Amino acid sequence: MIANLLNLFPPHTHPLTLVSDPDGLLSGETILVELSRSGFDLIQEDDAVLLRHRVEAARPLSVAHPALVITAKPLVDLPYDLWQSGYRIQLGIPQFFPNLAYPVVRLLSPEQLDLLAECPPPGATLGRQGTIDYLLRRVFNADADSLSQPHQLVAWLLHYHQSQSPLPALLRETLVARLNRFPVYHSWNLAELIDRPEHFSRFVQAEWGGYIQSLTNQNTAERKEPYRLSFADDRLQELMPSLVHKQVLAPLKMTSVDNLPGWAQIGVVRQDGRLAMLQSLIVDLCQQVQDGEMANADWSSWKTVSSQWAQLNALWFDPDIQTSDEQKQLYIQLCQSLDQVFNTWLKSHYTPLGAQRLPAPKHVFHVPHYLAYLRSLGKVKKLALLVLDGMSFTDWQLIQANWGKRHDSWKFQTDQLLAQIPTITLLSRYALISGQRPADFATNLDNMPAEAKKWELFWSNEGVPASAVTCKSISLDRGDVPVEIENPHIEVLCLIDDTLDKLTHNATLGTIDQQSSLRLWLEPGLENGSARLEVLIDDLLERQFTVFIASDHGHVQATGFGQPSEGLLAQTRGKRARLYQDRLAAKRVQETFPDTILWENDGINPTNLFGLMPAGRFSFSPAGGTVVTHGGLSVDEVIVPLIEITKS
DSSP: OHHHHHHTSOTTSOSEEEEEOTTOTTOSHHHHHHHHHTTOEEEOOSSHHHHHHHHHHHOSOOSSSOEEEEESSOGGGSOHHHHHHSEEEEOOGGGTOTTSOHHHHTTSOHHHHHHHHHSOOOSSOOOHHHHHHHHHHHTSOOOGGGGOSHHHHHHHHHHHHHHTOOOOHHHHHHHHHHHTTSGGGTTSOHHHHHHOHHHHHHHHHHHHHHHHHHHHOOOOSOOSSOOSOOTTSHHHHTTHHHHHHTTSSOOEEOSOOTTSOGGGGGGEESSOHHHHHHHHHHHHHHHHHHTSOGGGOOHHHHHHHHHHHHHHHHHHTOTTOOOOHHHHHHHHHHHHHHHHHHHHHHHHHHHHHTTOOSSSOOBGGGHHHHHHHHHHTTSOSEEEEEEETTOOHHHHHHHHHHHHHHOTTEEEEEEEEEOOSSOOHHHHHHHHHHOOOGGGTOSSTTSOOOHHHHHHHHHHHTTOOGGGEEEEEEOTTTSOOOGGGGOTTOOEEEEEEOHHHHHHHTOTTOHHHHHHHHHHHTOTTOTTSTHHHHHHHHHHHHTTEEEEEEOSOOOEEEEEOOOOOOTTOOSEEOSSOEEESOHHHHHHHHHHOOSEEEEOOOSSSOTTOEEEEESTTEESSSTTOEEEEOOSOSHHHHEEEEEEEEEO
């Protein structure tokens, strides 16, 4: 389907193309990247004022520099001067899939529609139920009869969750109802296993622990019911390497493994299982980075890599784990390779991923739009966005592990986002709270409205009364919780906490120092630790808020290679990024510091804003010194977590 869509947009043909795309056919990552590569300036804004601002910023338009305006509304709703001058295209699912029930097909994501386009079309027009059956079988390989045995379902779930292509609710409910016809699944919570990968992992882990316990009489886990997966089945045994390799199953620590059959050895370890997991992650990531595919991979693949990298770093900086010299050398090489490949990927994917805000956020400035979308669907009513300034994805691994142990009733759903580049608070946190690209607010860095005003303005445009909206900075280690959370009229709340950012900038001994401070902050008995923040979250949940935690940027350990001396030429002077509004000034500094990257014209930042960032893991700081900071282009700084917390 991508090829058919691209045929509708020949490059260098029309200065301005207008597309009505109510079904989101152009919202997929692949098509957006290809359109961007063809030279189109992609513009998608629901707000008429911002739309006109984007179009004006793209001028002068020409066949050599064309703009593509995408809207879900009818084209006649666009400003008349645009409608009159633009080449107009109407897109819709029925023109590509005429034999399938439109209300069902429109539930698919753009990536799933691409898979559907590769399937042989049905020989006749299908109704609603026929379309559901066809999609389950062809797109998701989820024919219930072929999943009637546990080993078949486990294999399917393993592939399904790795693909990060979730079933629409209607299809999931149909599949669950059909699987429940088989007696073997009557005690399984199929909806949870399909809906959440963490539930699938916990299920397999518990079943494996129960099976090993039955073989060895070693107490591996507390169980209140018989295990449901019979690992005596050789077909399930064949899945063990994949389950361990994909981190669905963590090897169990055993005092003795000599009496276990050979196939089971991969699922147990004599030593601390964390060291085995660390080694597995290093090997897996090295292979992925070196195979050459990640430079052109999709966003979901990078989210998987980012998750593995965060898990690896959480283990790497665990003071109880001792790594070998060989592992240390592999880790250093992996850092360098990962940064290089990620930088290459960003050049082609960062801007296109900013074009489509819904239904899933990809940039931090998409977050308010996503929250408003959830409210419009009725999935949340009262929401609290807790911005933990400077929290990296690695930090979140450690935070979730500790909070999860202390709060059994909390349910975490974690996603990942791209911070704004350069990854500094001035740009990225402001974008996160305002819901705007830096191009919409950072044309004058010295005169930007307060973040709280931008938060209130966004929700005012969404029809939420001012009395129901508030945004506050909090310092729970130095002050009390804002009284606004006790106001029963508040429905949309934003709280900003910079504690983690301060821990980062105070880590003078590197990431080991930063991670040590984070672990201390997480100690439950520490007066100025995370306990007060946990109490606040629990209080918000009790008040029927859905809590979202987001970060504006991560951080990285960097080595100094000197500091520019340039007076007032730089707008900001960070250790990992310096901003300029004069390109010549930025280029002059780059001549002195050639091991830097000039970031410009990305379609996200203002055209008159130029970011200069050290390549690799270096910083604008005294030569040879070590700092933990942010602003640059590493995975650690750019890919940040977005977490939803609910209470069961």
